[in-house]
Amino acid sequence: MSAIAIPHPPLAPKRGLSTWQTWGLILLAPYVLVFLVFVLYPVSYGLWLARHPESYKTLFEDPVFFTTVINTIFFLLVAVNLKFILALYLSGFFVHERRWIRWLSVIFIIPWAVPAIPTVYSIRFMLNPEWGVVNSLLFRWFQIDGPNWLTDPQLAMAMAMLVHIWKALPFWTLILMAGRLAIPKELYEAASVDGASAWQKFKYVTWPSMRTLYVTSTLLSLIWTLGDFNSVYLLTGGQPADKTHVLATLGIRYIRLDQLDHAMATIVVALPFVLPMVYFMMKRLSGDEQKTS
Template identity: 35%
Template sequence: MDNYRELFKLPAFKKAIRNTIIFTAFSILFQFGIGFMLALIFNRDFPGDRYLRGLLLIPWFLPLIVSANAFKFFFSEQGIINAFLLSNNLITDPINWLTNPNLVIWTLTVINIWIGIPFNYVLLHTGLKEIPVELYEAASVDGAKGWHKLIYITVPMLKYVIITVLMLGFVYTIKHFDIVWIATQGGPANSSHLLSTLSYQLAFREYLFGMGSAVANIMVVIILAIVFGFALFKVESN
């Protein structure tokens, strides 16, 4: 219990809680939203769709260490992002995307969104393929428009797929470690720590194994609570 008491007094822990909420919430929101939009687009056959689907999966196929190092270069002061913004007169000075304490967690969230979109797209696209085409044809005969089909056919038929995608997305995101550690190692000044990276920092860098384990235990409780909530919602929706 002393470990937990000391942990809640630690400023880095409070930042890690805040960062984990931001990182998880916005990652899931945009990964799911963009993935769902892409799944709807590619649910129809059009010229070149197979090649574009292959390109969409690239972030998923790349090892995380490759993606993290690539984005670490892209978002550096002399990186591609600043070069593009400067060349188009959108900014006057380079932005410290990964060294500004106020920006770093948002930059890492953008990186994670890009990496997680293919996962959401694949599962949602697979679910869309299981919806009978006859339902849409019957709705068209009855005069239903595109939004009506989406709200009254697509979403209800994908209900369980959506719940599963959101639940898995939450679990994968809240325990995320690689991107943050490779890009910033929780810096600058502990401003980009997540619960996962803080646990590692305390246990294996500062050798405070009890406090590191306490952070890990808190993560387990949060994950179990959210997963139980998703499962309960799924049962009630039956």
């Protein structure tokens, strides 16, 4: 090797990397600020407000709270599962390659794309026992008096679930559809050649590939459905007699009553269920990242 002695005059250190890091920090700062000011501080302050045991005592003694917890549990279990079974089924329908099915899928998305108020009000109006279209038609066609859809607490909760499903179903169908489309066609072709029935194809090809997505989506939807305020509030407003509240609307009700510590307490009660799921979801997404990077 040639050993030419080259003088190496030292240069004034100019850290290239740190300029880029500095820029990174500057660009990250706006979001960090938003997070600190509108998430971290409010949440910390809210938790501090909810520190008194008395808040929980009055909360647990409030009969409305007990009903609300029952309602919420039912709402989550029934609405989320029903929604996902439907979404799983419909995703299978919408992946058929037909021009008219593509058009139908475009229409199918509307409930998700439009705001909640108009459509929920429309449904609320349809269900009005005296002059709503549902009971009118029931009377005209079958000569029966329809039930009081929104003044019977149990029926009203069922209707709220229906509204929730109507609004959220398209989104989750879309997600599951993308999951189905990601399954290689060859697997189905191979299954066909092997003589698999439609149900067997679902059981041995579709479901194994979709299971993770289905479970993750269900969990995510479970968290979000807990925060679904519109479906219940706009349909029943918690009425009659505050018997159709869920935790989300109850929290807001306490705010309207100017009982902020109760509002926070309502939320804190749900945290033992929410936080593990949030943690799980965060782990999932972060874990995914490590795989891709």
